[in-house]
Structures are given as C-alpha cells and as structure tokens.
Amino acid sequence: MGFKLSVIVPYHNSEATLERTLLSLSNQQCEPIEIVLVNDGSIDHSHDIVKRFLADNNSGHTFLDISYDYQRGASEAFNIGLKNCTGDFICKCDSDDTVDADYYSALICVAHKENAAIVSSPMTVHSGRKTSVIKPFRGNNLNSMSINTANFSLCNRIISRELLIANSIEAYPHIDRWDDLGIVARVLALKPKTAYIQKPGYHYYLTPGMKSLSRSGCNKLLRDHLLCALLVEHWLTECGLNKEYAEFIHLLKFVSKVKMLRCSPRDVARWKATFPETNNGIMHLQQLSLTHRILFTLITKLPTGLSQWAADRF
Structure with a gap:
C-alpha cells in the first residue's frame, strides 16, 4: 500500500533550524508518511545534518534524500520533490518551521472522511516572543480571498497529488516568491472539494528584526x-x-x-x-x-x- 501523504521539504543553508524541523516531522503520530528532503545546493552543514539524522531515524516514516550541488531556487527544489513523491496527498514544510505531532493525521483523516481534494488549517505564526494564529479562507472562491500566507501557502494544507498531475500543475520555474500562490491559486480555480480543520498545527517562524530587503x-x-x-x-x-x-x-x-x-x-x-x-x-x-x-x-x-x-x- 502506498503513502497517504508526501511532505516536501526544500532547504538551502538551513543548518540553524533544519534539525528542529526534521524532529517534528519524524514525530508525526500517523501511518507512515513520505518525507522528501531536497537540498537546494546548500554550502553550510545542512546536508550533513540530514545525513546524520537519517542514519539514526527509526520513526517508521520514509525519508528521501535528494541533493544537488548548486542552488536552483525554491520553485525548482519543490518541483523536484513533487516529481519524486508518491503520496496520495502532498504538502510542503519549510526548513525553519515545525508541525504538531498530530497535524498530518488530522488533515488526512478529514480528507478521507469528506472525500476532499484539499484540506486546510489555520497556522501559528511565531515572531520573537509574539505568537498569533492566522486562518485561511474557507471554501474555494478566489474572488473573495485576500492575498496572504494563510490562503495560499502549501504548508497549511494538503492537496491531492492526482489533482496536480491531471492538470499539469507545478511551481512556476524561477519564481521563488509566491511560488506557493502560483500552485494554490490554480488548484482552487478548478473548484475541487475542500475541507478544513479548526486546530492550527503548522508553526510558521518569522525572524524578528530582519533587515529590510536590499x-x-x-x-x-x-x-x-x-x-x-x-x-x-x-x-x-x-x-x-x-x-x-x-x-x-x-x-x-x-x-x-x-x-x-x-x-x-x-x-x-x-x-x-x-x-x-x-x-x-x-x-x-x-x-x-x-x-x-x-x-x-x-x-x-x-x-x-x-x-x-x-x-x-x-
């Protein structure tokens, strides 16, 4: 029997946070899931952390380790993960974020119970000592949706992989900001059956005091x-x-x-x-x-x- 869920984790120079992310994924309390790690040309110790972690992994979940020597960008890294995953549903986890132990099991359960192609949830945003919860729009009416992280992230929702394959939807090449939006907007435009869980299980970490963009x-x-x-x-x-x-x-x-x-x-x-x-x-x-x-x-x-x-x- 195949995997019900594949989690794609692109990473680039994430040595400060990657182990925390890997631990939260390995602690998932659900049937075995597939976790696809895509090293986007890291030049720090990120890939060493992955190799050490996988050598000791006994979680029951399957980790795929994909690596290449130069940075191709977030969208290409995600697409490589998408091409290599096999789960009924897919989602993404950023390499500096974490998920609650029961998060994916809750999403998968609702997907099967309601025969939904997409299941979304609120997400918890951490910025220094400040914590807030942001909620996605419920439904798939694009005309009523704000352009924000909760509505268009691939991290706080699971999506039917077959839906993506059937409509040839993947990340737009070389677009590394709004790469998630480019996928989720097209999927929602097709009006698939959607569902929602109330509990926020995805933890999105912002770095406080970040310098303005150059x-x-x-x-x-x-x-x-x-x-x-x-x-x-x-x-x-x-x-x-x-x-x-x-x-x-x-x-x-x-x-x-x-x-x-x-x-x-x-x-x-x-x-x-x-x-x-x-x-x-x-x-x-x-x-x-x-x-x-x-x-x-x-x-x-x-x-x-x-x-x-x-x-x-x-």
Whole structure:
C-alpha cells in the first residue's frame, strides 16, 4: 500500500533550524508518511545534518534524500520533490518551521472522511516572543480571498497529488516568491472539494528584526510577484476562467506591485504605470484595509509630488 501523504521539504543553508524541523516531522503520530528532503545546493552543514539524522531515524516514516550541488531556487527544489513523491496527498514544510505531532493525521483523516481534494488549517505564526494564529479562507472562491500566507501557502494544507498531475500543475520555474500562490491559486480555480480543520498545527517562524530587503532583493521579489500574476492570469485565460475570476486577477495584479511603494526608494511613477487598469476601483477592494485603500487611492489621484508624499507614509 502506498503513502497517504508526501511532505516536501526544500532547504538551502538551513543548518540553524533544519534539525528542529526534521524532529517534528519524524514525530508525526500517523501511518507512515513520505518525507522528501531536497537540498537546494546548500554550502553550510545542512546536508550533513540530514545525513546524520537519517542514519539514526527509526520513526517508521520514509525519508528521501535528494541533493544537488548548486542552488536552483525554491520553485525548482519543490518541483523536484513533487516529481519524486508518491503520496496520495502532498504538502510542503519549510526548513525553519515545525508541525504538531498530530497535524498530518488530522488533515488526512478529514480528507478521507469528506472525500476532499484539499484540506486546510489555520497556522501559528511565531515572531520573537509574539505568537498569533492566522486562518485561511474557507471554501474555494478566489474572488473573495485576500492575498496572504494563510490562503495560499502549501504548508497549511494538503492537496491531492492526482489533482496536480491531471492538470499539469507545478511551481512556476524561477519564481521563488509566491511560488506557493502560483500552485494554490490554480488548484482552487478548478473548484475541487475542500475541507478544513479548526486546530492550527503548522508553526510558521518569522525572524524578528530582519533587515529590510536590499534593492536587488526587492527587485527579485517584485519580478517574481509581477511575473506570477501574469502567469496565473494567462493560465486562467487559457482555461476559459478569466472572466469568472476577473476580480481575483485584478486584486492579484494590484497586490503584485505594492512593493514598489514599500521598498526604498519608493517608485510612485513605476507603480502608477504598472498594470494601470488596477488603479481604478481601489476603494472596492474589500480584501484591503480601509486605511490602505484610502492611501492607495490618494497616491493614484494626486500629482507626482504629493503622491510621493503619500507613498512615504507607508
């Protein structure tokens, strides 16, 4: 009998956190699962940690160790894991996060009980001493969903592998930010049966006090966001779903350019010129806070000098 679940764990230079992640995965209290570790060209001791851990592993779960010598990026690492996994369902675990011991068993149980292709859960976010729980949207109506981690992460949901295979869905190559969104958005657009568990079992760790993105880092993030928005729109159009999901496409393209106003220096002119059709109707974007809708509207309507002043209020 095959595995009910495959967990894909891409990692790159994760020596500080990887063992904690591996321990939480090996402690899963469920039928044997498949854990696919993909070393994305680490140059620290990450792969040594994996080899030592696997040598002592007696958890009953199966670990696959895939490694290559140069960094290909998060999306390619995930796709390699996806091609090598065999479970009925797949999910992802980041190499600095952890999962509760009963988390995957709860997701699998609900998937079989409700015959669901996707089962999602809230996730716990840890930032220093602060802890919060974020909840995903319940259902698969993309037009009603905010663009956020809980709604589009591959870490707090399991997805039918057959659903991905049948629709040729994998991560978009070379998109390492919003790589999860590019998959989850397309899957949800197909309106599969979805289910939900109330208990948050995935622990998402943020590094407090992280430095702001460098200019090159911000440009890479922007490139990924903008390209992902275009690729998702293209896919929906090819599937004849672009009219049905016009609201989602509008929001996705709008959110994809927001970093232009948050990375230094803020580029108001570029923001206005990128996907200019999204500058209309900002006040109708209910997924954004009222404060942000007002601020974005001001930036759109005001002359350049005043728009720059408004942008600097971020």
